[in-house]
Amino acid sequence: MATSIHLDTVRKEFRTLGNTHVAVDDLSLDIPEGSFTTFVGPSGCGKTTTLRMLAGLETPTSGTVSFGDEDVTDLPPQERNVSMVFQSIALYPHMSVRENIGYGLKIHGVPKAERDERIDEAAAVLQIEAQLEKMPAELSGGQQQRVALGGAFVQDPDVLLLDEPMSDLDAKLKSDLRVEIQRLHQELDTTVVYVTHDQTEAMTMSDQVVLLRDGELAQVDPPKQLFDYPNSEYVAQFIGMPSTNVVDCAVEAGDGGTALVGPGFELSLPAGVEAPTSDRVRLGIRPQYLDVGSDGACRLSVDVEVVETLGTESVVHGRLEDGTPFDVVSDAVDDAVAGDRLDVSFDLADAFVFGEDGETILFGSERAGERSSSPAGAGGVTP
Amino acid sequence: MATSAGRGLVSHDTQKRLQRIAVYLTALLISVFTIIPVYVMVVIAIQSPATTFAGGRVNLLPTEPSLRNFLVLLGSTDTVRYFVNSLVVTLGSTVLSTTIAVAAGYGLTRFDFTGKSLAARAVLFSYMFSPIVLAIPLYVVFSTLGLLNSHFALTLALTAISAPFCIWLMWQYFQTVPIALEESAWVRGASRWRTVRDVVLPVARPGYISAAIFAFAVAWNDFTMARVVMSRDEMYTITVGASLFLDRVSIGWGETMAVSLLISIPPFLIALFLQRYLLQGFSVGGLE
Numbered sequence: 150m151a152t153s154i155h156l157d158t159v160r161k162e163f164r165t166l167g168n169t170h171v172a173v174d175d176l177s178l179d180i181p182e183g184s185f186t187t188f189v190g191p192s193g194c195g196k197t198t199t200l201r202m203l204a205g206l207e208t209p210t211s212g213t214v215s216f217g218d219e220d221v222t223d224l225p226p227q228e229r230n231v232s233m234v235f236q237s238i239a240l241y242p243h244m245s246v247r248e249n250i251g252y253g254l255k256i257h258g259v260p261k262a263e264r265d266e267r268i269d270e271a272a273a274v275l276q277i278e279a280q281l282e283k284m285p286a287e288l289s290g291g292q293q294q295r296v297a298l299g300g301a302f303v304q305d306p307d308v309l310l311l312d313e314p315m316s317d318l319d320a321k322l323k324s325d326l327r328v329e330i331q332r333l334h335q336e337l338d339t340t341v342v343y344v345t346h347d348q349t350e351a352m353t354m355s356d357q358v359v360l361l362r363d364g365e366l367a368q369v370d371p372p373k374q375l376f377d378y379p380n381s382e383y384v385a386q387f388i389g390m391p392s393t394n395v396v397d398c399a400v401e402a403g404d405g406g407t408a409l410v411g412p413g414f415e416l417s418l419p420a421g422v423e424a425p426t427s428d429r430v431r432l433g434i435r436p437q438y439l440d441v442g443s444d445g446a447c448r449l450s451v452d453v454e455v456v457e458t459l460g461t462e463s464v465v466h467g468r469l470e471d472g473t474p475f476d477v478v479s480d481a482v483d484d485a486v487a488g489d490r491l492d493v494s495f496d497l498a499d500a501f502v503f504g505e506d507g508e509t510i511l512f513g514s515e516r517a518g519e520r521s522s523s524p525a526g527a528g529g530v531t532p
Numbered sequence: 533m534a535t536s537a538g539r540g541l542v543s544h545d546t547q548k549r550l551q552r553i554a555v556y557l558t559a560l561l562i563s564v565f566t567i568i569p570v571y572v573m574v575v576i577a578i579q580s581p582a583t584t585f586a587g588g589r590v591n592l593l594p595t596e597p598s599l600r601n602f603l604v605l606l607g608s609t610d611t612v613r614y615f616v617n618s619l620v621v622t623l624g625s626t627v628l629s630t631t632i633a634v635a636a637g638y639g640l641t642r643f644d645f646t647g648k649s650l651a652a653r654a655v656l657f658s659y660m661f662s663p664i665v666l667a668i669p670l671y672v673v674f675s676t677l678g679l680l681n682s683h684f685a686l687t688l689a690l691t692a693i694s695a696p697f698c699i700w701l702m703w704q705y706f707q708t709v710p711i712a713l714e715e716s717a718w719v720r721g722a723s724r725w726r727t728v729r730d731v732v733l734p735v736a737r738p739g740y741i742s743a744a745i746f747a748f749a750v751a752w753n754d755f756t757m758a759r760v761v762m763s764r765d766e767m768y769t770i771t772v773g774a775s776l777f778l779d780r781v782s783i784g785w786g787e788t789m790a791v792s793l794l795i796s797i798p799p800f801l802i803a804l805f806l807q808r809y810l811l812q813g814f815s816v817g818g819l820e
Contacts, residue, residue: 206715226718233719239712243734252730253720304720 151340152216152307154180154203159212161198161364172198174364175212180342180357182217185334187343189351190361190387196344197236199361200310203342204233216307232301233310238293238317240285246272246296247281253304271299274333291322298330302337309334311343315350327354348388352376360384378512382503385433391464391476393433395503400425409502412471414449416497425510431503436464436476438499445494451475453489456482465491573796576789577601584786601790608782611791613766614773619798620683621758621769622751625690629698629747632691634740637702638732642711652703659696666692667760674761681767689757694750698743705739741809745802752798770795 161173173195180186188196201207202214205226213222221229232253240249247268248255254264272278275295280288285296294314301309311330315323331354334341345351351358352372360367360375368375368384379385385393398409398416407424408417409432416432418424451467465477465485477493485491502511542550575592576584580600584591605611640652670689671680679685713735717727733740758769768776774791777783803810 204715204719206718226715227721227723229719231719233716235712235716237710237712239710239716241713241717241731241735243737252717252722256717256721256726300716300720310719 150307151183151338153182154178154308154340154342155213155215156180156199157213157215159199159202159209159214161195161202161207162210172364173202173209176361176364176366177212178359178366178369180340182340183338184356185331185341185343185354186357186359187345187351187355188359188361189345189348190367192346193363194361195364196346196359196361197312198364200233200312200342200344203308204231204310205229229308230304230306231308231310232304232306234294234297234301234312234314236313236316238297238314240293240296240300242285244285245281246277246283246285246288249285249296250281250299250303253300257304267303268299271303274336275299275329290318291326294318294322294326295329298333302333302339305337306339309337309339309341311341313345314343315345316347323350330354349390352388358388360387378509379433379501380509382431382433382501382507382509385435385501385503385509389435389437391436391466391478393435393501394473394475396432396434396469396473396475398430398432400428400430411449412469412473414447416447416500419497422511425502425504427505429505430510431507433501433503433509434495434499436478439477439479439493439495441477441479441481441491441493446496448492448494451477451491451493453485453487453491455487456485458483467491570796573789573792576786577793578790579786581784581786601786604783604787605790605794609777609787610766610768610773611770611794614768614770615794617683617762617767618752618769618771621686621690622748622798624683624687625694625751626744626747628687629691629694629751630740630744632695633698633702633743633747634733634736636699637704637706637736637739638728640699640703641706641709642714655696655699655703659700663693663754663756667756670757671760681762681764683767686758686761686769689761690751690754691747693754693757694747698747701743701746702736702739705736705742709735738809741806745806745810748802749799752795 156176156178159173159176160171163170163172176195176199188199190196198207202209205221205224205228209222213220215221216229241252244252247265250271251259251264251268254267259267268281269278272281275298277292277295277299280292280296285293288296297314301311314330315326318326327350330341330343343350343354352375355372357369358372358375359369362383367387368380370378375384375388379388379393382395386395396411398411401408401410402424403417406418406420407422408415409430410416411432449469451465451469453465453467455466457464457466462478462480463482463485465479465482467475467477469475477491479493482491497513500513501509502513504510572592575594578597578599578601579591579594580596580598583596583598636655640648666689670692674680674685674689677685709732713731714727717731718724722730753771754769755771755775758772762768762772770791774788774795777788777791
């Protein structure tokens with residue numbers, strides 16, 4: 150039975166040699182039952198610690214964790230019906246694949262016949278039937294990861310926890326397993342919590358993405374919402390590949406209203422848009438929303454440094470005239486080479502304006518009607 | 533490097549060949565020093581003294597193998613009793629020392645407690661002691677407790693010598709056993725004890741087998757502690773017993789070599805069957 154998960158002002162401190170390190174700081178969060186929720190963030194942001202608290206491997210310093218209505222804050226891992234797949238895979242080297250998958254069932258006293266039946270079933274789903282009698286050391290990395298997954302879901306857990314399960318796999322295997330995990334989630338009646346530092350995994354698989362920063366919640370939203378409405382500069386830069394361009398701008402009030410003035414461009418805010426209260430703001434624009442040419446409302450030039458060709462489109466890494474790094478993703482820049490100057494333009498509808506503290510103070514799309522162009526690589530999916 | 537890529541004095545192939553010859557020569561030299569004494573021991577043990585010393589010189593090419601020396605040992609000495617004594621205290625001490633080492637190694641790597649680093653340093657420090665330094669204090673302790681001349685006391689004394697190194701070995705070994713293996717078992721519902729039994733011990737097997745072999749070697753070859761703790765003839769271990777044979781008129785070199793051969797059999801068997809584990813365990817302990 151899938152269960153919902155509630156975190157209430159959970160705080161976790163680690164004390165070493167008189168230093169107190171706050172790994173998770175007052176985190177409150179609801180994870181709906183049966184959902185696929187991803188914790189994402191850079192290393193050291195507290196995502197794995199949070200997952201370990203859900204598993205019962207760490208106890209929160211303060212706050213409560215509940216599964217449904219049951220307070221599980223102080224329950225040891227053995228007494229929670231959770232399964233976990235570890236980053237290091239953690240297969241028992243002295244047990245065959247069959248024994249590895251069935252170990253949890255054995256602990257719970259499931260008779261051998263039923264155990265074998267369920268193991269065979271799991272192996273069929275994961276396509277590792279041929280490997281069942283082998284030892285873990287004989288398997289490839291991808292197969293080992295499948296075995297670990299099998300061992301986790303064969304127990305029919307309420308909550309399935311995955312701690313960066315794919316970080317050691319190559320790109321091809323990653324995309325295969327990504328699909329596999331989503332298929333599993335659809336078949337199983339379980340709440341999945343997935344930890345990753347890879348925003349692509351987070352964006353492609355989840356119902357809900359939890360973005361953490363230094364142990365604090367940065368934003369919780371479905372992937373599309375997170376991509377389109379990042380509530381801070383941090384979120385906008387973390388989500389999306391390549392990362393959102395951010396340019397320093399001055400706010401200047403003129404005759405025709407307020408304008409944002411940046412290196413080599415000026416963007417006037419239409420009437421009715423509340424002008425920023427500060428003198429300086431930062432303007433965010435996703436590389437995918439830039440048009441090569443000058444049809445957009447706001448034009449600027451980029452000095453090309455590196456061009457990466459991805460097949461259907463190219464990523465141009467360049468700089469603005471004041472040296473600010475600036476990336477462009479487009480299918481119309483195939484012939485660009487280093488040293489070129491590229492004219493690009495964008496509309497206010499596609500831009501974000503961040504205040505001095507990094508909070509988003511203006512979503513272009515909210516102020517200037519519907520989004521004008523559809524992005525080339527929306528969703529941050531890298532091929 | 534003496535030569536630069538292919539153009540030097542000696543070609544790459546020649547270098548490799550020279551390297552191999554050097555390795556073989558070294559191995560041969562070491563073998564000579566270890567094999568000759570063993571050979572002499574075996575030859576003298578399996579010939580009757582009359583054959584060995586026939587013609588006023590030592591005959592080292594066996595012509596008439598005989599069990600005469602062994603029969604003398606069985607007939608006129610307490611060799612069997614000594615051997616049994618040795619086996620009892622060696623097995624006891626091996627089991628005790630290994631158990632302590634596994635428990636200590638697990639604890640030192642899996643739990644945080646105050647004084648942990650102090651405890652670890654104390655273990656290494658106590659390993660520095662020579663057995664003779666411990667001998668007198670232990671004699672006083674056992675004498676006070678009335679434990680002299682008991683297998684139990686000698687077992688404890690031997691454990692005191694082997695345990696520090698065994699603990700250190702297991703401590704190093706457990707550091708290589710990923711804690712995620714245990715956590716994975718806990719999450720699946722296994723209690724801590726069950727996890728130790730099902731996961732930790734099987735994975736740590738090369739480690740504790742190495743520790744056991746070391747403890748065995750210390751106890752089996754011990755002379756000092758047995759000499760100090762045991763004063764009654766029927767409690768002697770084989771090492772002490774054998775050393776006293778030469779003092780007797782009735783026992784000569786033939787019998788002494790025969791008992792030496794007997795002493796070498798258990799370590800030989802262990803080395804033969806368990807060397808794979810020994811190497812695995814020691815390479816982790818940084819003793820490669």
